[in-house]
Amino acid sequence: xxxxxxxxxxxxxxxxxxxxxxxxxxxxxxxxxxxxxxxxxxxxxxxxxxxxxxxxxxxxxxxxxxxxxxxxxxxxxxxxxxxxxxxxxxxxxxxxxxxxxxxxxxxxxxxxxxxxxxxxxxxxxxxxxxxxxxxxxxxxxxxxxxxxxxxxxxxxxxxxxxxxxxxxxxxxxxxxxxxxxxxxxxxxxxxxxxxxxxx
Amino acid sequence: xxxxxxxxxxxxxxxxxxxxxxxxxxxxxxxxxxxxxxxxxxxxxxxxxxxxxxxxxxxxxxxxxxxxxxxxxxxxxxxxxxxxxxxxxxxxxxxxxxxxxxxxxxxxxxxxxxxxxxxxxxxxxxxxxxxxxxxxxxxxxxxxxxxxxxxxxxxxxxxxxxxxxxxxxxxxxxxxxxxxxxxxxxxxxxxxxxxxxxx
Numbered sequence: 001x002x003x004x005x006x007x008x009x010x011x012x013x014x015x016x017x018x019x020x021x022x023x024x025x026x027x028x029x030x031x032x033x034x035x036x037x038x039x040x041x042x043x044x045x046x047x048x049x050x051x052x053x054x055x056x057x058x059x060x061x062x063x064x065x066x067x068x069x070x071x072x073x074x075x076x077x078x079x080x081x082x083x084x085x086x087x088x089x090x091x092x093x094x095x096x097x098x099x100x101x102x103x104x105x106x107x108x109x110x111x112x113x114x115x116x117x118x119x120x121x122x123x124x125x126x127x128x129x130x131x132x133x134x135x136x137x138x139x140x141x142x143x144x145x146x147x148x149x150x151x152x153x154x155x156x157x158x159x160x161x162x163x164x165x166x167x168x169x170x171x172x173x174x175x176x177x178x179x180x181x182x183x184x185x186x187x188x189x190x191x192x193x194x195x196x197x198x199x
Numbered sequence: 200x201x202x203x204x205x206x207x208x209x210x211x212x213x214x215x216x217x218x219x220x221x222x223x224x225x226x227x228x229x230x231x232x233x234x235x236x237x238x239x240x241x242x243x244x245x246x247x248x249x250x251x252x253x254x255x256x257x258x259x260x261x262x263x264x265x266x267x268x269x270x271x272x273x274x275x276x277x278x279x280x281x282x283x284x285x286x287x288x289x290x291x292x293x294x295x296x297x298x299x300x301x302x303x304x305x306x307x308x309x310x311x312x313x314x315x316x317x318x319x320x321x322x323x324x325x326x327x328x329x330x331x332x333x334x335x336x337x338x339x340x341x342x343x344x345x346x347x348x349x350x351x352x353x354x355x356x357x358x359x360x361x362x363x364x365x366x367x368x369x370x371x372x373x374x375x376x377x378x379x380x381x382x383x384x385x386x387x388x389x390x391x392x393x394x395x396x397x398x
Contacts, residue, residue, distance in 0.1 A: 004270040005263055011250040014243045018228045029217045031289065033247055034254055034263065041251040044213045045244045048232055051210040052240040055233055064204055064233065071203040090230065093202055 008034070060131070062107040062124045064089045072096075072105055079103045081138040085128065085157065087111055087145055095143065103141075106131065111149040112156055125157060132164055140168045207233070259330070261306040261323045263288045271295075271304055278302045280337040284327065284356065286310055286344055294342065302340075305330065310348040311355055324356060331363055338366045345372060 008030055015026035033041060057063070058070035061083075065071070072078060072092070082103030086092055092105050108123040131137065140161055144150035158168040173191035175184050184192070202208055207229055214225035232240060256262070257269035260282075264270070271277060271291070281302030285291055291304050307322040330336065339360055343349035357367040372390035374383050383391070 005254060005265055007246070007250040007253040007265055008263065011246045014246045018231050020224060020227060025219060027289065028219060030250065032217050033250060036251065038251070041247055045247040047206070047210045047213045048240060048244040048247075051206040051229065051232060052235065052237070054206040055204060064202075064207065066204055066206055090226065 057107075057109075061105050062109060062127060063092050063105055064107075077102075080136050082141065083128070083131065083137055083139075084141040084143050085154075086143045087150065087153075091143065091145075103139075108144070108153065111144060111147075111153040113149045120156065123153075125160070128157070129160060132161065132166060137166060140166055142168060142170045146171075146173065256306075256308075260304050261308060261326060262291050262304055263306075276301075279335050281340065282327070282330065282336055282338075283340040283342050284353075285342045286349065286352075290342065290344075302338075307343070307352065310343060310346075310352040312348045319355065322352075324359070327356070328359060331360065331365060336365060338368065341367060341369045345370075 011030045011033060012023070012026045015021055015029045016023060018026075021029070033044070036044065054066045055064050056066075058065045058068075058073055060069050060073040063070040063072065067074075079102045083106050084095060084101060084103055085106045085108060086095070087108050087110060089107055092107060095101050095105075106124065106128045108125065108128075110118055110123050112118060112120055112123065132140075140158075142154035142158060144154045154170060158170075161168050172195055173188065174195055175181065175188060175192045181189070202211075210229040210232060211222070211225045214220055214228045215222060217225075220228070232243070235243065253265045254263050255265075257264045257267075257272055259268050259272040262269040262271065266273075278301045282305050283294060283300060283302055284305045284307060285294070286307050286309060288306055291306060294300050294304075305323065305327045307324065307327075309317055309322050311317060311319055311322065331339075339357075341353035341357060343353045353369060357369075360367050371394055372387065373394055374380065374387060374391045380388070
């Protein structure tokens with residue numbers, strides 16, 4: 001923005017680095033900060049350092065937590081025979097919101113993507129395999145995103161796991177609920193036909 | 200979001216308070232913070248405290264600055280006989296970007312708005328009048344927003360200033376450059392007709 005006020009420019013630059021924050025939003029956010037009182041500004045600043053310091057990966061599933069293990073892994077009522085493998089901690093939150101799943105999770109923290117230099121070793125695949133050694137787990141649900149990289153990662157992991165005698169499933173493809181058939185893309189529609197079920 | 204991770208929830212809440220940041224953006228921003236390294240997180244956090252501490256109002260025009268007076272007021276090349284009155288420091292930045300204006304500014308930090316409990320005393324109108332006492336200023340340009348409150352504030356201030364023998368002008372109304380006549384609202388269009396100029 002080059003406002004001639006270095007501290008303001010720096011703040012705008014910091015906000016601009018955030019995902020989906022453009023110059024106008026960053027400016028609006030910076031002016032919001034200037035309008036805060038001292039304790040509010042301190043609270044905002046501290047919450048950043050605080051979250052950054054306290055939150056780390058769960059030692060079991062790599063989901064985010066403030067403690068040694070995450071709330072899902074700690075919960076004795078969860079079904080320990082099923083693990084749902086997701087790309088990102090936000091995906092855990094999304095699946096938890098359905099209240100339909102009672103198993104455990106495993107967060108990969110990314111997908112295999114040679115173009116971005118991310119191979120299997122950059123993900124938590126080794127940790128996933130280690131979790132399967134005691135024969136408690138009977139099913140792995142691959143819930144990576146339905147993208148090229150997500151598919152490839154799901155395939156890669158399923159090939160590692162299947163020889164261990166554990167069943168591996170993939171989330172169903174199809175038309176999203178509430179969508180309009182007319183606007184569904186061809187691939188989605190053909191997958192929906194392929195996966196049709198008797199009613 | 201209620202992620203079960205208090206530090207994360209707090210951070211998301213802090214971001215949600217910002218203007219035009221919804222729950223999804225706040226979550227995305229919070230995860231961005233978690234992905235930063237220590238020094239980046241510290242830099243973001245410090246820039247907030249820093250901006251908040253260093254930036255204050257210019258002692259002359261109430262624009263934002265880190266020093267006693269803002270860069271515009273300090274600049275000896277600016278025309279000291281004209282003051283452009285704006286609502287907000289962002290308006291100063293917008294006018295400066297045109298490179299068409301060489302006078303000084305006065306930032307009101309709001310508009311008269313009885314419904315929000317903001318009267319003339321909450322704005323910097325008193326400071327504006329004080330600036331006119333030495334007869335240097337010949338023209339005041341009212342550049343408040345073309346809203347009901349902006350208009351009322353412009354009228355209020357012009358009535359205070361006109362008796363002092365200083366000319367008061369208002370930004371021109373009309374169709375915005377590049378806009379489509381078809382989509383211009385009736386008020387704007389009738390103002391554009393009213394303000395037509397010979398070519």
